[in-house]
Amino acid sequence: MSAEISQRELRNDSGRIMRAVIEGETFIVTRNGEPIGELSPLRRHRFVRAEAAIELFRTAPAIDFERLRRDLDGIAGQTITPRA
Numbered sequence: 766m767s768a769e770i771s772q773r774e775l776r777n778d779s780g781r782i783m784r785a786v787i788e789g790e791t792f793i794v795t796r797n798g799e800p801i802g803e804l805s806p807l808r809r810h811r812f813v814r815a816e817a818a819i820e821l822f823r824t825a826p827a828i829d830f831e832r833l834r835r836d837l838d839g840i841a842g843q844t845i846t847p848r849a
Contacts, residue, residue, distance in 0.1 A: 767791040767803065775804075 770792045775782060782792060782804070791805035 767793045767805075769793045769795055769800070772796045772801070 768790065770782065772794060775792075775794055786792070786804060786806050789806055791803065793800050794802045794804055
């Protein structure tokens with residue numbers, strides 16, 4: 766759920782609001798009580814321990830490199846096309 770903040774609050778308390786955005790909060794900015802925009806984080810960084818990632822991929826299916834190469838060749842082709 767997004768918190769509503771006024772344009773004046775954003776101007777006067779921008780430091781606190783930016784820290785909250787960094788922590789993942791989203792705000793709806795209002796002017797004269799009307800919503801005019803949304804302030805939200807671009808992305809959330811999620812770190813996974815290396816051991817957890819290794820365990821997760823341990824059960825992944827094996828890659829057939831020959832099939833992968835054929836698929837990529839079929840999509841990309843090998844012809845050189847000059848840029849316009």
